[in-house]
Each structure stands twice: as C-alpha cells, then as structure tokens.
Amino acid sequence: MTISLDARPLDAALDALAHGQPIVLTTPGAAALVLPxxxxxxxxxxxxxxxxxxxxxxxxPGDRCDALDLPPMRPSFRHDGERGWCVAVDAATGVTTGISAADRAETIRRLADRGARPGDLHRPGHVLPYAVHPRGILGRLALPEAAVGLCMLARLPAAAAFAELVSPEDPRRMATPGEAAAFASAHGVPVLDSAVAAVSGRCGEP
Known part of the structure; x- marks a missing residue:
C-alpha cells in the first residue's frame, strides 16, 4: 500500500520540535502533546x-532505559521485545518535590542526556519513562515510537516527552482526533495526523 503524504505538516512539526516547541501528534487510537x-x-x-x-x-530507546537502570513497571509488560512503561523517576539534583513543571522539565532533560547515569535519577518519581520497541516505528506503529522517530528526524536525541491530550469539550475524557486538530489550530501548534504513517518511511531504528 502506498500512502501519499503532504510534506508540509511534517516539516512544520519537525521545525517546532527543533526549536523545543510542542506539537500535537495523533494516531488512530490517541492524541498527545509531544515535546523533544x-x-x-x-x-x-x-x-x-x-x-x-x-x-x-x-x-x-530500550538501551537507554537499560543504561539508566530503568526496569519495567511490571515484568509482564515485556512481550515481543516491547517493554513499555518503566519505573517513574525524578532528577537526583536540581529539583525540589519533583512534581512542578520546572522539576519535571529538569528530569525530562536528564533522561535525554546521553551523559546521564543511573545515580542521576531517584526512583520512584513523577516522570514515567517508556521503553519503545527495539526497532522503533518499524517495529510498532504507536505514539511513543512515532514521537521518538520525529525527534530523530528533527536531528535531536531519541527522547520524546508526551502526554495525552484532554478533550477541550469534556475534561472527563481524552481528545478525539477532530478535537485534537481543533485544539492545535486554536493554539497555533503544529498537528501531525497519522504520524506513524508520515514517519514510517523515513525513520529507522532508534
């Protein structure tokens, strides 16, 4: 199957990521805000x-989770080479309670730092690492893998912060793809629909 893609949404998303700005990333089952x-x-x-x-x-990537000594949340999360959610962490230094936006931003940057070591993180914490499929978007067409792939395309470290978007119409549920697109337009945030399809032909393994 050949998918015809308009490169402009992808280019806009990559430009935003390269400048440290959020994007809205949608897949058939989810819509999330993503940051490098x-x-x-x-x-x-x-x-x-x-x-x-x-x-x-x-x-x-799973090898970074291993290097940082981030075990899976539960052993049963491992299947077909996929690990998923790992034990939550906080940065060991430069934070207070760990829950504020400033503290979590510090922890997130620490996770992306290739020079970070296991001792640079406290467990448990307030930020949840997620180990993507070993083959990235080529191994699993899902939002975390797509987010990492986009950061790689933007020539950034293979690490992406993400949080599922809440419906602007009903805060008791998550946003639909249509609501996500409307939110992105209202806030001037690039939106990438079917991101897994957009990056699958241009991203390799993390």
Missing part, C-alpha cells in the same frame, strides 16, 4: 501539563 525531551523547558512543559492528563511520559 532534550529541549524541554518549564514554559513548554507547563503548557503540555495544563492541556493534558498531567501524566507525562518520556519515550526512550
């Missing part, structure tokens, strides 16, 4: 937290 973890600022993360569930994850 390496460039996560307090202001950008506060925006993400305000309009999302508040549960912020950081998608990372």
């Amino acid at each position: 973890a390496a460039e996560a600022s307090t202001i950008a993360l506060a925006f993400v937290i305000r309009h999302s569930s508040g549960l912020v994850g950081v998608a990372l």
Whole structure:
C-alpha cells in the first residue's frame, strides 16, 4: 500500500520540535502533546501539563532505559521485545518535590542526556519513562515510537516527552482526533495526523 503524504505538516512539526516547541501528534487510537525531551523547558512543559492528563511520559530507546537502570513497571509488560512503561523517576539534583513543571522539565532533560547515569535519577518519581520497541516505528506503529522517530528526524536525541491530550469539550475524557486538530489550530501548534504513517518511511531504528 502506498500512502501519499503532504510534506508540509511534517516539516512544520519537525521545525517546532527543533526549536523545543510542542506539537500535537495523533494516531488512530490517541492524541498527545509531544515535546523533544532534550529541549524541554518549564514554559513548554507547563503548557503540555495544563492541556493534558498531567501524566507525562518520556519515550526512550530500550538501551537507554537499560543504561539508566530503568526496569519495567511490571515484568509482564515485556512481550515481543516491547517493554513499555518503566519505573517513574525524578532528577537526583536540581529539583525540589519533583512534581512542578520546572522539576519535571529538569528530569525530562536528564533522561535525554546521553551523559546521564543511573545515580542521576531517584526512583520512584513523577516522570514515567517508556521503553519503545527495539526497532522503533518499524517495529510498532504507536505514539511513543512515532514521537521518538520525529525527534530523530528533527536531528535531536531519541527522547520524546508526551502526554495525552484532554478533550477541550469534556475534561472527563481524552481528545478525539477532530478535537485534537481543533485544539492545535486554536493554539497555533503544529498537528501531525497519522504520524506513524508520515514517519514510517523515513525513520529507522532508534
């Protein structure tokens, strides 16, 4: 099957990520705000937290999770080479309670730092690492893998902060793709529909 893509939404999303700005990323089953973890600022993360569930994850390659000693939340999360959610963390230094936007931004940047070591993180914490499929978007067509792939395309470290977007119409549920697109337009945020299709032909393994 050949998918015809308009490159403009992808280019706009990559430009935003390259400048540390959020994008709205939609897949058939989810809509999320995504930030490049390496460039996560307090202001950008506060925006993400305000309009999302508040549960912020950081998608990372599995080898980085291993290097940082981030075990899976439960052993049963491992299947077909996929690990998923890992034990939550806070930065070991430079934070207070760990829950504020400033503290979580510090933790997120620490997770993206290739020089970080296990001792640079406290467990448990307030930021949830997510180990993506070993083959990235080529192995699993899902939002975390797409987010990491987009950061790689933007020539940033393979680490993406993400939080699921809450419906602007009904805060008791998550946003639909249509609501996500309307939200992006209202806030001037690039939106990438069917992002997994957009990056699958241009992203390799993380």
